[in-house]
Amino acid sequence: MLNIQKPATCRGRVDFLAGFPRSGYRNRPCIHKIVSVNEKHVDSISDGSLTWVQWVQLLVVASGVFLSSLDVSVNVALPRISDYFYSSPTTTYLMIIFYLGTTVGLQLTMGRAGDVFGLRKIFILGLVTYSLAMLAIGFSPSIQSVVGFRVLQAVGNSALLAIAPALATSLFPSRIRGRALGVMTGVGSVGMIVGTLYAGVALEYMSWRWIFFGRIPICLLAILGSVTVIRGVGNQNKSSSEVTSFDWIGGVLAFMCLIGFIAAMNIATAVGWLRAETFVSLGISIFAGTFFIRRQSIIPDPLVKLGIMKDLVVAGAFGSNLFLYMGSFVNLFILPYFVGEIIGASSFVLGILLLLNAVSVSLFSPVGGYLSDRFGPGFITVLGLLIVLLALISYTLLTADSSLRQIAVRMVFVGMGMGLFQSSNLSLMMGKMKLSDLGSGGAVSSMSRGLGSVTAVTLLGWTFTSIYEWKSPAVDILQAGSSPDSVASFMYAFQVSYIAGSAIVLIGLVSSAAAWIGLKRSENSFVV
Template sequence: MEFQNKYKILLAVLIGSLMGPLDGSAVNVAMPTFSEFFKAGMTTVSWVSMAYLLVLSGLLLTYGKLGDVIGYKKLFLSGMLLFTVASALCGISPFIGFLIASRALQAAGAGMMMAVAPAIITTTFPRNEMGRALGFNAVAVAAGLSIGPSVGGFLLYAFGWRAIFFINIPIGVAGYFWAKKVLPEGQVLKKATFDVLGALLGFIFLMTMLFYISKGQELGWNSVSARLLVAVSIAAFILFIINEKRSMAPMLDLKLFSNRTFASGNLSCLLNFTAQYIMVFLTPFYLEKAGFSPGQVGAIMTAFPLTVLFVAPLTGMLSDKLDSLLLSSAGALICSAALFLMGKLGYDSSIFDVVWRLMLFGLGNGLFQTPNNSSVMGSAPKNMQGVASGVLATMRNVGMVVGVAVGSGFFTLRNSYYLAVLPYTGGMLIDEAFIRALKDAYFLAAFIDILCMLASLVRGKKDESFKEKMEVH
């Protein structure tokens, strides 16, 4: 494929990869405004984000397979169109329930683009350029996360909350027509059938599991509602496995996980994002407790994704030349070291103390992500690139949810413990318990990234014979 055509295709994918993270991080800034405008409590308003996250995470795997069946271009275009229309609906929302439903629809569109973006890249670029192209995709995601809060804050202040959604319309329309023009039709699986039952069971399993993880503390871990969620989740998972083993055209061919590179790469992705979101969730609370203003907190937190933005394309190029195993393992180790050093922060730490640690974490994360993604996608057969992409995206999102839940739950437990065992010193006791619990949570995240490194190290060399066996002729 000609150089210009490859990079025209990459540009189309990057527009889609930018839109979701940009919108998601921008919307988070407006949460208090939603509460005030719609006269709704924060529990209700939290569903503006929760509905998006649950629907997105629940559909990624399904969309990955659907892309293999109907074609990546068709699914990507459908996703961009749906995301754009849903953004318009979000912007005209007359009440909070309408906004939540529109956000769920937005997630359904974002999921289509997210699930097949890596698959489009890996089927467009040759193996020796794949890492660099995936690195640029990581840059688009990091850029969206970095500038989203600033863009959201500006639009909120200058034009009101509706502008946060309306800004997606011109970007989405331009992106749709560009993608329609440059994306290749690609190959689809001949005579392929879509495993509807498998898709439904997988969706139910992921939705109930993630809802339990994210809302279990609020519901009560042992409450009737929580137990029902666990029961439904386990039942759906068992039925999903049985169905996939029996199906002639399974949504997720479980033989993929017999490939050590694919299995360990996805596991390390899950662990890395779990550790990452423990840090991402807890650090703003620490910064506010340490006396930084909300504006300073937002600026400080961008140090992490901004570093990823600069590091990812470089590590992408390196992964095309060096062993992905060593690069991703080194990245996980650096992440672990950064999290351990985060645990050494105190109330008297300066902005510089926090920023360089976040930048070190960004360096490790950028070094881990692109080589790991390239390794996972490169280990899957050509006819299963969509499924591989969907599994990887699902692991990433599950890691995010688990990270927030583990970070919140573990911090709460340790905080309660220190409040009980430390000598009473009035307000100083609360501050001391907080910082000690925070340190423990950072150390836990550092340990999880050590597990990520070990999972990355066991992936072994790329098995081309496995790919050949899995190819559909």
């Protein structure tokens, strides 16, 4: 129910317009005078009151997602970093494992911190932390310090990914929320394109350190924009009777649970599922997770309100996000081996194929957001997942003689489906969150993506290599194209992995359909 104060004219300085000409706004209702109890205060803004300033604010918020997406360049730079420090690939790969693990482990904490202390404050804190990490990594004297400062970067990254959707949602009324979130996710996909292209140029003409130094100007612009352009947006908006405490213990337990799970998956695939190290890590995860759930159910101000998962829409949106990223990740760590070792294409051609996917995602994310506003996010999420599912199934029809054009078409369709899904599913999730829980909603959505990707790398990657080694134990996977038998073994492992990925995405499709059904049931239950 909305509690709207009498509109006041903006005769003084309005924070969120700071730094922009105020002519034309003087007689408009002050947006910050509208207070929401159960729904977003921005829903009371008419379409005529939306200004270009809000879209500029959205781009500032999207800069956080853009910075996060630039990290794809680190994957390209791993061999160069390994050579520079004379470190083994296993040691260098800790840059990725620690970064992803910390990002996933801290997102619930960062999201709730935004709800309690202010979304904008945590977003700026994330930008500053991320920026300091860029400098520290760039000047690192050893691979150990690089890995350590990557953890610092992950702290900032977790804040950016959790808070950006919440800030974007708070800027716009629900009827155009999908379009706003579509623009934000599209900008993030552009970051992947820029990161891939920049990595090639930086590594060709400069040191690997510029993979990190090169982001600093963008970091500074994002900080400047957050300090000036989005002033007054995403501040804590609670009365004295609504002030909540922050569950630090819950934050530690959530981190231990997620990190323990990720560590268990990585240890199991590295040394074995029945090793003591695997059981210890898994035990820590289960122990921390059990106490986390119990604590969240009994304290008055939990880190995560577990009751939201009883909502079919939220549970379905979470599950579909998790399973989509888990199943579709085969395209990022199995397909490159197929293109390079079996098809025999160059790294440049592989880069073009990956760019096609990223371009497709960036183009269709805003389209998905627009369509979700027009036809409802439930239907568009199902449509996006169905496209991804059919595209992944089509990969099982590829052979060692397939053309690059056949692969490229499939990459475009996977990107199309993911673009349609990303913005509409995020709109679905954020639409169920109260104004006071937007940070938690963004964190849950972002965490499901990260957890799906990390789990996929571990489980599907292990499945793929295990099947290949079982079929061709004498031929290294990097030499899979050397004989007809090893090619046949590779194609068998490839097809099984894509079948597994498709089955996982199918589970996501069922979850998305459940969310759509839940949304239909609740359409008439909102109180205005």
